[in-house]
Amino acid sequence: MHPTAFDKGLVLARTPFPPGIPVPHDATPASLSELLAPLGADLLIDALRSGVFVPPLVPVPGLAVSQIVEITGEKGVAKAAKITRECARAEWGVWTAQEVLTRVRVLGSVWDERSYGLLTGSGERKRIVYERFENVDENSGLVGEEEGSRMVLREGRLVVRTCDGVLLECVECTVEGGRKGEGVREVDRERKRVERRRGEQIGRARRATGVVEEQQNSVQA
Secondary structure, eight states: OOSSOTTOSOOOOOOOTTTOOOOOTTOOHHHHHHHHHHHHHHHHHHHHHHTTTSSSOOOOOOOOHHHHHHHTTTSOOOOOOOOOGGGGBOOTTTOOHHHHHHHHHHHSOEEESSHHHHHHSSOOOOOEEEEEEEEOOGGGOSSOGGGOSSEEEETTEEEEEOTTSOEEEEEEEEETTSOTTOHHHHHHHHHHHHHHHHHHHHHHHHHHHHHHHHHHHHHHO
């Protein structure tokens, strides 16, 4: 508690350790808030009722080194970096499947701006926000190992092979400027449109070539 600053000053009360507060492995920010908010409120109420904030202030003893080692999994105390949207920029060639799933669970989504142009064949740079993934059977045949770690569109499904060889399907995403959650359909629709337009251009070029050849043959005759 500090008279003028937030999150500074002496520690006047804390929940006991052991046992600590068990946190589910698949916790999200929302579920953590639901778990910790009532405990924090009870702790604050107890502190006000007991008057621990009245001078002279008596801080609670700090955790023993062995306790810190146990809580942090032997990693020790470290300052958490500030979370920004860059933390959610997907790095398909670097992230494991667990990393992808963890970042989506904690940050709500991940994104990139290169995959749209590659998936559709348009070369256009657009952000895709990936909101939900599911595991894919390794024997599905959707993505070959030779294709590396990148997003691939197969049979109307958006799939990535992560750097540790796991297949994940994005079942919900949003394309920049598009409808929320409709990204897979929009990417597939744009890919078909690009392919159709490319086919038409090739057809016109062939017809034009045929006309030129006929004119040349007429001149020679």
